[in-house]
Amino acid sequence: MAKPIEIAQVTYAAPDLKLMEKFMTDFGLSCVSNKDNVLYMRGSGEQHHIHVTHYAEKQRFIGASIEVSSQEDLIELAKLEGSSVMQPSRELGGGYEVVMTMPDGFEIKAIWGREKHTKATERSAFEFNNADHKPRLNECIRVKRQPCQAIKLGHFVLHVSNHDASVKWLEERFDLLHSDYFVPPGEDGPIIGTFLRFNHGAEKVDHHAILILQSDWVGVHHCSFEVIDLDAVMTAHDYLVDKGYQLECGVGRHMLGSQIFDYWKDPFGFRVEHYTDGDMLDHHAQPVKFNGTATETTQWGMAPGLEFFQ
Template sequence: MQLTSPQPARHPNPTTRATGLAYLIFERPSLIEAAEFLTDFGLRFVSRRKNLVFFRGTEASPFCYVVRRGGRARFAGLGLRVETVAELKALQNVAGASRAEPCSWPGGGWRVHLTDPSGFQVDVIQGQDAVEEINHRPILPVNAPADVHRINKTQRAPLCAPEVIKLGHVVLELANFQATCAWYTQHFGFIPSDVQVLPDGSPAAVFMRLDLGDKPADHHTLALAQGIAPAYSHSAYELVDADAVGMGERVLREHRREHAWGIGRHILGSQIFDYWNDPWGDKHEHYCDGDLFTADVPMGVHEASREAMSQWGQVMPASFTRPKLGLSTVAAVVRGLRESPDLSVAKLRALHKVFG
């Protein structure tokens, strides 16, 4: 399978090399409903400031999830970390960027606001203070036929919401795939780990990791998928082990939350996963046991299909990628066909054939 489009590809001299996905921002009409779901899901309340609520995992980041009161539910943007002041200053020269300003959110630091070619808000933060890690339960010992760790002991995972350790990745759909992918590789040094392609060789989705050199990085921190319009697909949150993923499913079902897909194991990234919809239908993923790559591993190219999304478990349901029906969807298709060089009637047919 050949990739015919110029993106995804590494940039030889990126403006910066992002070191982490700092946070996601969502607007919600009800902060209470949002907090109830996120608590059931396993995130921890940090603080509330007027119309903002902050949540965190157990790692040393002061927060990873922001809920802002808004008239309608929507994904508002993401935050990336850079290491140096020089990198933050360099980003001020990107078209449409703000000047660096102090960040008043937990952890402080300095921040530059940007907008990617698909219209997503991207905050870049530097100098944020770490906080003390929260102890989470250890990995439960597993007995294998030739590797026994438990004798005269039982296996009992705690019956409670799973402990989210960190925000792992975010997946965005977009009409302008080439320009948006190039923007992230050029300005933040993202490395394409794997790309899934349509029968004509054009990219359907790319999974990109941080360039941390010899330090292993998650298989993907940002994934971009060809779609009909800019849209949030899902975000993913790491748990300690498969028992935590399974307990998360039990707790969320008992709280009558809406299940989206899982449990299974992905092919690209290898994570054991389970997806849940929040009260506004936005997908949130529990995962554990993901792949880690250093910067020298080359990109893989794979045929796109629903079957290619998991090794075992339920095949990805067609509903997982189906856009919401309505006049706004029709308008988005028309606008995308008119304005995006990456979208065509043939591309829409191919996406529908592959993903249903």
């Protein structure tokens, strides 16, 4: 079983790479390369790229890549039924990959050895002066409405035709833990959604790296990028409003995971999220079942409409 380190990237296809580049730049990513019919975008963190778009006449979600801890992990994954051999990566940044396919056809790559960038985050998070603790002294916050830096790809969410089979497929390949569950509103079961986090033992990890949701419709629900703090979320929100992009839901705070969120649609209809202040868990955290309604998934702020979950 491979030890996952980080969600490295999500991969899409779209008919206009320049249009995608413009949106993702306004969303806070930077272009690594846009040639040979492939667009590579990076965040301000170390990953060589975190969002990839291949040119195609019709837009679609292709899959995601997960960085693993060692070349030995790739060798073990390559032995599993349906896996490719371990091979040099076909993408910029080099390294090695094993290509796998989930039951619904999503391409999942395990990667190792890819080049890293030097971190390029422009500022540290602002200290927050709350009623009990006021660490910011003789410093003022002065922010502009502008693109915030997307630091890393935090998670992605998939609608699948068979929840249990998809979760089992992922667990057979990667060392994962369950963080929380969705069950139908007002009921105790069955489980129709599972938040999965990486198992790093006593080390803190994000509440989830992957969310699997049972659905009549198969596809990606959204991908999500972490930003430095609340001011980054809010100033980017206003900037994207001014640019005329399509807001779907935000700003608000999730119930499960606690993230402050802001959801937008890219020019091809794919959801993308900015988030900050999510829960951090270790291996001691135990999952709970959430059986509330769609609006109850938001603690405060703009609640999602019913179509958000369809």
